[in-house]
Amino acid sequence: MSQRNGTTNAGWNLENSYAGLSTPFFTKLELNPVSEAKLIFLNRSLATSLGLNVEELESEDGVDVLAGNQVPEGSVPIAQAYAGHQFGNFTMLGDGRALLIGEQVTPDGKRFDLQLKGSGRTPYSRGGDGRAALGPMLREYIISEAMYALDIPTNRSLAVVTTGEPVIRETNQPGAVLTRVASSHIRVGTFEYASQLGTVEDLQVLADYTLQRHYPDFDGAENRYHFLLQEVIKRQAELVAKWNLVGFIHGVMNTDNMAISGESIDFGPCAFMNTYDPSTVFSSIDVQGRYAYGNQPYIAGWNLARFAETLLPLLHDNQEEAVKLAQEEISGFSKLYLNHWLVGMRGKLGIFNEQEDDKSLIEDLLTIMQKYRADYTNTFIALTFDKAKGTELFESDEFAKWNERWQTRLNKQQLSNAAAHELMRNSNPAVIPRNHRVEDALEAVVERGDYSVMGQLLDILSKPYAHTSAQADFAEPPADLDENYQTFCGT
Ligand code: AMP
Ligand code: MG
Numbered sequence: 001m002s003q004r005n006g007t008t009n010a011g012w013n014l015e016n017s018y019a020g021l022s023t024p025f026f027t028k029l030e031l032n033p034v035s036e037a038k039l040i041f042l043n044r045s046l047a048t049s050l051g052l053n054v055e056e057l058e059s060e061d062g063v064d065v066l067a068g069n070q071v072p073e074g075s076v077p078i079a080q081a082y083a084g085h086q087f088g089n090f091t092m093l094g095d096g097r098a099l100l101i102g103e104q105v106t107p108d109g110k111r112f113d114l115q116l117k118g119s120g121r122t123p124y125s126r127g128g129d130g131r132a133a134l135g136p137m138l139r140e141y142i143i144s145e146a147m148y149a150l151d152i153p154t155n156r157s158l159a160v161v162t163t164g165e166p167v168i169r170e171t172n173q174p175g176a177v178l179t180r181v182a183s184s185h186i187r188v189g190t191f192e193y194a195s196q197l198g199t200v201e202d203l204q205v206l207a208d209y210t211l212q213r214h215y216p217d218f219d220g221a222e223n224r225y226h227f228l229l230q231e232v233i234k235r236q237a238e239l240v241a242k243w244n245l246v247g248f249i250h251g252v253m254n255t256d257n258m259a260i261s262g263e264s265i266d267f268g269p270c271a272f273m274n275t276y277d278p279s280t281v282f283s284s285i286d287v288q289g290r291y292a293y294g295n296q297p298y299i300a301g302w303n304l305a306r307f308a309e310t311l312l313p314l315l316h317d318n319q320e321e322a323v324k325l326a327q328e329e330i331s332g333f334s335k336l337y338l339n340h341w342l343v344g345m346r347g348k349l350g351i352f353n354e355q356e357d358d359k360s361l362i363e364d365l366l367t368i369m370q371k372y373r374a375d376y377t378n379t380f381i382a383l384t385f386d387k388a389k390g391t392e393l394f395e396s397d398e399f400a401k402w403n404e405r406w407q408t409r410l411n412k413q414q415l416s417n418a419a420a421h422e423l424m425r426n427s428n429p430a431v432i433p434r435n436h437r438v439e440d441a442l443e444a445v446v447e448r449g450d451y452s453v454m455g456q457l458l459d460i461l462s463k464p465y466a467h468t469s470a471q472a473d474f475a476e477p478p479a480d481l482d483e484n485y486q487t488f489c490g491t
Pocket of ligand 2: 256
């Protein structure tokens with residue numbers, strides 16, 4: 001294995017706490033070098049915040065690290081084992097095309113996994129080639145950075161390099177490696193793996209590690225594993241509420257794609273909704289609509305029940321008591337979700353305080369949005385900027401009646417209309433990564449080697465609450481409203 005970078009000033013400050021666990025939850029890896037590594041996108045501000053030196057990352061040694069041709073000094077490269085319920089069915093999985101370089105400890109003491117996605121075969125590759133195509137890696141880069149800018153907990157993207165090697169999909173595609181930055185890659189599926197394949201001691205090691213890494217306040221808890229369950233449920237409730245508030249559809253909410261940290265992870269077939277419709281699905285493989293927009297909170301609850309099951313041996317010595325504790329927490333999820341969603345929706349409508357009939361006010365707006373096939377994001381933008389006119393929705397009697405109720409509701413609060421509009425500006429994104437814009441950006445890079453379209457899109461998406469005139473163009477839904485748009489996974 002090649003280790004050279006420690007001699008430079010690249011800023012690597014790697015630890016390998018996960019690789020140090022005495023559990024069977026990972027495999028140490030050899031590198032799978034690529035023939036011609038070329039850096040095509042580097043997230044400079046993220047690099048700097050990680051304590052990494054941009055010029056060094058751009059140098060030959062730096063690019064070699066980002067391509068998996070060498071690892072920095074201090075790295076113990078591993079692939080993580082995990083299992084998962086995929087569309088409801090339990091399967092053994094693991095990092096089949098990813099390599100964890102290690103954990104970068106930042107100048108302000110934070111710890112982030114650095115993972116190369118598309119870095120070659122691992123013991124968990126099953127039939128796969130371990131590689132990734134350029135388009136999907138760019139897609140993950142755009143979406144993850146857009147999510148971050150939308151203030152949604154998420155993995156981030158540090159860089160994309162091309163490998164100079166083709167990957168064979170339906171057609172030959174340029175190969176690429178994405179460097180992903182995450183609070184950790186521990187998934188619900190990691191716990192499922194531990195509970196199926198490990199001993200109770202192994203499970204406990206994983207749970208204790210997770211607590212220390214993500215929930216350091218556990219020290220005061222009477223029952224630390226109960227605390228872990230509660231906290232994971234809380235973070236997922238908030239996360240999925242935030243997804244739904246911006247119209248984000250993850251597309252493949254298998255338990256292996258749900259991170260225990262509460263970050264969004266694995267942006268395969270994800271996409272943003274245009275027209276408001278809870279049954280919206282873009283993923284080509286989701287024939288039943290299991291992961292449709294409106295199902296996301298239910299699926300999150302289902303996944304968390306699988307998580308709770310893995311913790312049963314740790315929750316209580318008496319398994320009946322353990323089941324009772326788990327059930328209590330799981331049944332509280334929908335209320336937690338609803339509370340987060342209501343807080344967010346009130347913000348989108350400029351409402352500061354709480355009233356009981358807010359829920360029906362919000363739901364009634366959504367109902368008429370659905371009836372008139374209104375664009376989800378742009379309806380809220382029109383309300384924010386007093387431009388609610390000229391569309392079928394805004395000219396309807398239903399909307400006129402709803403608008404009266406909304407105005408009455410706004411007048412019931414102490415704060416001024418100006419304050420309400422300020423709240424709306426900060427709660428309603430001017431832009432989301434519209435699917436056709438994302439596709440244009442990918443096509444420009446992959447087909448023409450033109451990086452400017454993606455560069456401009458990243459720039460526009462980086463400040464969704466700025467409401468600049470340059471964003472207006474990017475706010476338009478596609479002419480066909482993505483009627484036939486499909487996304488693909490594992491590509
Ligand atoms: P995903 O759909 O990206 O969440 O991946 C599901 C599972 O398939 C994970 O275990 C991946 O590591 C694995 N996988 C996806 N693509 C490949 C590939 N090209 N080679 C090997 N494993 C893969
Ligand atoms: Mg995955």
